[in-house]
Amino acid sequence: MLDIKSARKVFYKGLPDEKVALDGLTLSLKSGEFGVVIGSNGAGKSSMLNAISGALSLDSGQIIINGNDVTGTPVHKRAARLARVFQDPMKGTAASMTVAENMLLAELRGKKRALRPGLNASRLATYRERLSVLGLGLENRLDTKVELLSGGQRQSLSLIMAVGGSPDVLLLDEHTAALDPRTADIVMQATVRTVEALKLTTLMVTHNMQHAVDFGDSIIMLDAGRVHLEITGEGKRRITVPELIGHFAVKTDRMLLVS
Amino acid sequence: MDFIQTTVSSFVSLIPVTLAQSFILSFVVLGIMIPFRMLSFPDLTSEGAFPLGGCICGILLAAGVTPPLAIAAAFAIGLAAGCCTAFIHLRFRIHTLLAGILMSTMLYSINLGIMGKSNLSVFGAPTVFDWVPLTQPGFPVSKIIVAGIIALIVLIALNLYFKTEKGTAMRAVGANPDMAEAQGINVWAATIGGVGIASAFSAASGALMVQSQGFADVNMGIGILINGLAALMIGEAFTGKQTVLRQLLAPFVGSIIYYQLVSLCLAAGLPPSNLKLATGLFVLIMLALPSIRRSRGGAPSRETIRE
Numbered sequence: 001m002l003d004i005k006s007a008r009k010v011f012y013k014g015l016p017d018e019k020v021a022l023d024g025l026t027l028s029l030k031s032g033e034f035g036v037v038i039g040s041n042g043a044g045k046s047s048m049l050n051a052i053s054g055a056l057s058l059d060s061g062q063i064i065i066n067g068n069d070v071t072g073t074p075v076h077k078r079a080a081r082l083a084r085v086f087q088d089p090m091k092g093t094a095a096s097m098t099v100a101e102n103m104l105l106a107e108l109r110g111k112k113r114a115l116r117p118g119l120n121a122s123r124l125a126t127y128r129e130r131l132s133v134l135g136l137g138l139e140n141r142l143d144t145k146v147e148l149l150s151g152g153q154r155q156s157l158s159l160i161m162a163v164g165g166s167p168d169v170l171l172l173d174e175h176t177a178a179l180d181p182r183t184a185d186i187v188m189q190a191t192v193r194t195v196e197a198l199k200l201t202t203l204m205v206t207h208n209m210q211h212a213v214d215f216g217d218s219i220i221m222l223d224a225g226r227v228h229l230e231i232t233g234e235g236k237r238r239i240t241v242p243e244l245i246g247h248f249a250v251k252t253d254r255m256l257l258v259s
Numbered sequence: 260m261d262f263i264q265t266t267v268s269s270f271v272s273l274i275p276v277t278l279a280q281s282f283i284l285s286f287v288v289l290g291i292m293i294p295f296r297m298l299s300f301p302d303l304t305s306e307g308a309f310p311l312g313g314c315i316c317g318i319l320l321a322a323g324v325t326p327p328l329a330i331a332a333a334f335a336i337g338l339a340a341g342c343c344t345a346f347i348h349l350r351f352r353i354h355t356l357l358a359g360i361l362m363s364t365m366l367y368s369i370n371l372g373i374m375g376k377s378n379l380s381v382f383g384a385p386t387v388f389d390w391v392p393l394t395q396p397g398f399p400v401s402k403i404i405v406a407g408i409i410a411l412i413v414l415i416a417l418n419l420y421f422k423t424e425k426g427t428a429m430r431a432v433g434a435n436p437d438m439a440e441a442q443g444i445n446v447w448a449a450t451i452g453g454v455g456i457a458s459a460f461s462a463a464s465g466a467l468m469v470q471s472q473g474f475a476d477v478n479m480g481i482g483i484l485i486n487g488l489a490a491l492m493i494g495e496a497f498t499g500k501q502t503v504l505r506q507l508l509a510p511f512v513g514s515i516i517y518y519q520l521v522s523l524c525l526a527a528g529l530p531p532s533n534l535k536l537a538t539g540l541f542v543l544i545m546l547a548l549p550s551i552r553r554s555r556g557g558a559p560s561r562e563t564i565r566e
Contacts, residue, residue: 053441075440075441076440076441076443076444076445076446077443079440079441079442079443080443083441084441090435091435091437091438092438092441093435093438094430094431094434094435094438094439095434095435096434097427097430097431097434101427101430101431104424104427105427105428105431105438105439105442105444106442108424108428108442108443109442109443110443111443113424113425113427113428113444114423114424114425115420115423115424115425116423116424117419117422117423117424118422118423118424118426118427119422
């Protein structure tokens, strides 16, 4: 379960280019709920994800994961409950390390790291099995350095790394945006399968309206650092892409008036 | 013909002395390699940590402390110096290179303060090299054996460590700090620990050097960094960097080859005053090579040390 309570964050406070990134944002995701976040550039999507992961500290408000207030917890301590897949395939993996070593790092996320050998036969077998689900042949490339993989393979690896250990909250930050359409589709299908199988509480940011319509339990539209619109249940099932874009249009008109 | 003969004969006669020296100095190269390659933290602390270890070892030997204990003390205080450099970088967001320069500049005064004068003779004091049976004390063979055994132990221990869960996490911090943090790794702890251990090796090297040469000098660190960097480049050219073991072998292999090369240059009549210029040019060429190669084909990209 994830709760964001009136989160507020202002960049460049007191300066002429002051920017309100989050303006009392309040959002609640039930356990196992898959929320899709949309919104134009600068609406606060990335700030929200960074606030949840701990990379961005809030001016005021609270972040609560499974009933625990984590507002003041540093990134590496939140990692025990929280996993994230970034838009940039370079960001979510350690390029100069092997596939197996990256899997090891993810397996130990939030666990105590000991002075015992990291990779062993049983771990390698587990990694092989978990990677084979993707059908990309990564299970045979455990000793390959991640920098030699394609963007799609790296992103798929990031996904497998993120969902391992069933995090309390999974954050997907436009994780298919940098991929070609076919690979994006493979990664998206894998995402939906694992999120459903493991019943993960998930927040996915996307600019792809078709994805927003097709996937997830609810659509959360952000605007100016606030939840502008929340579409759930029957409404979510019936919404179409043109209708969704229509909601953007309203905002665009207002933006025109303001400017 | 005569020139070649005298060069070769003086070079050959220097091989054992140089080999002993290169084993002792290989720990500085290791102390440069660990932050640079394992943590992506180009660090200059060794320039101050090496004489720091030497000075501490010097006064302890003069005070009658046993040689291994003097090395252990140098190691511990070197560790503290490295931790300070890492902390300065992390806490105040000062560039790693600048943090290292600050630290080694301050260490110069500290070293002077520790010794109370600029050099200290400990000639005749017991050393760890006295332990080797069947050799005369002070003879290079005993130094080669002692320093070589320590190097081998350190190499094996580090190779094991960097494959443990903790060691893998430390390498992840160097490979991608954001990702490491998102995987629950404490970036501060890993950086401070790693840079600390590296400086500890540099200081231990200084301590061994003092026991080997019989005196400590506050200026013994001048130029040690550029020598170490040159040795590291040579070592990596031979061993490669593909695996942890190869990366760890590079300082030792590089140190052995580099100091033999220097000895060859000196034997061939290169004035010692030109040595630093030659070393500097060599390091420059080694660092520039990738970008020269790339600018022929594709776009030039950044070499990590310039970060």
